[in-house]
Amino acid sequence: MRRADRLFQIIQILRRSARPITASMLAAELEVTIRTVYRDVADLIAQCVPIRGEAGVGYVIDRDYDMPPLMLSTDELEAAVLGAQWVADRGDPGLANAARDLLAKIANVVPDHLRPFIADPGVGAAPARATSVDGLDMARLRAAIRAGCKVRIRYRDKAGRASERVVWPVIVGYADTVRLLAAWCELRQAFRHFRADRIEAAVFLDERFERRPGDLRRDWKCHFEAERGVRLP
Known part of the structure; x- marks a missing residue:
C-alpha cells in the first residue's frame, strides 16, 4: 500500500469508529508496524488533521473534520454495490428505491473503467425470501x-x-x-x-x-x- 493511501486509510478507520482506536489495532488492519503507525499519525497531525490520542486509550478524530471527496477503490465500490443490492431486495419501498438511486448516482460519477463493477458486479446478495408485510409506514x-x-x-x-x-x-x-x-x-x-x-x-x-x-x-x-x-x- 502506498504511503498516501495508508494515511488516507488511517483517517477512514478513525472516522468510521465510534470508539478510540489504538495504534496496535491500526497496525493490525494496515499490516504495518506500530512504529509506522506512530510516524503516520504524527505526520497527519502535523498536516492539521484533528487527531487526538491518549496513551492506553487510543486515537480519535474530530467528528467535524471533513475531506474533499476522493475516488472509491474497487473494494469500496463492490462493498457499496453489495450493500445497495441487499437493501434494494430487502428494504422497505422507500429504502429500496433509495438504494437503486444510490447505485445510479455512483455509476454517473465513477470513471469509465469502474462502471463495469456496477453494471456487471462480481459480488451479489442472495435472493431474499418472501418478506412479511409491514403494519405501518x-x-x-x-x-x-x-x-x-x-x-x-x-x-x-x-x-x-x-x-x-x-x-x-x-x-x-x-x-x-x-x-x-x-x-x-x-x-x-x-x-x-x-x-x-x-x-x-x-x-x-x-x-x-x-x-x-x-x-x-x-x-x-x-x-x-x-x-x-x-x-x-
Missing part, C-alpha cells in the same frame, strides 16, 4: 426516529394478545424476512422489540420524547449488548 417511522417523536401503536404478540402503547422509536432492524422496531415502551418502562408485521395500527405523534435520539440509541445498544452478550458495531 416505514418511511414515516424512520422520520419519527430522526425527529425523536413518539408513536402510538396497536400490537399483537406471538400469542395473539393485543395491546396499545406509546413508544419512543430507537432503530429499525432489517432481517431477511421481517423488520423489527426497537423502542422504549412507556407501558413497560423498558426497551422492547416489535415485529413490524404484528403492528396493526400506528399513529405518528407530534410529541417529542424526553431524550435525544442519539442518547436513547446508545442506551438501547448497552441494553442489547448486556442482554444478548454481543457487541454491536
Whole structure:
C-alpha cells in the first residue's frame, strides 16, 4: 500500500469508529508496524488533521473534520454495490428505491473503467425470501426516529394478545424476512422489540420524547449488548 493511501486509510478507520482506536489495532488492519503507525499519525497531525490520542486509550478524530471527496477503490465500490443490492431486495419501498438511486448516482460519477463493477458486479446478495408485510409506514417511522417523536401503536404478540402503547422509536432492524422496531415502551418502562408485521395500527405523534435520539440509541445498544452478550458495531 502506498504511503498516501495508508494515511488516507488511517483517517477512514478513525472516522468510521465510534470508539478510540489504538495504534496496535491500526497496525493490525494496515499490516504495518506500530512504529509506522506512530510516524503516520504524527505526520497527519502535523498536516492539521484533528487527531487526538491518549496513551492506553487510543486515537480519535474530530467528528467535524471533513475531506474533499476522493475516488472509491474497487473494494469500496463492490462493498457499496453489495450493500445497495441487499437493501434494494430487502428494504422497505422507500429504502429500496433509495438504494437503486444510490447505485445510479455512483455509476454517473465513477470513471469509465469502474462502471463495469456496477453494471456487471462480481459480488451479489442472495435472493431474499418472501418478506412479511409491514403494519405501518416505514418511511414515516424512520422520520419519527430522526425527529425523536413518539408513536402510538396497536400490537399483537406471538400469542395473539393485543395491546396499545406509546413508544419512543430507537432503530429499525432489517432481517431477511421481517423488520423489527426497537423502542422504549412507556407501558413497560423498558426497551422492547416489535415485529413490524404484528403492528396493526400506528399513529405518528407530534410529541417529542424526553431524550435525544442519539442518547436513547446508545442506551438501547448497552441494553442489547448486556442482554444478548454481543457487541454491536
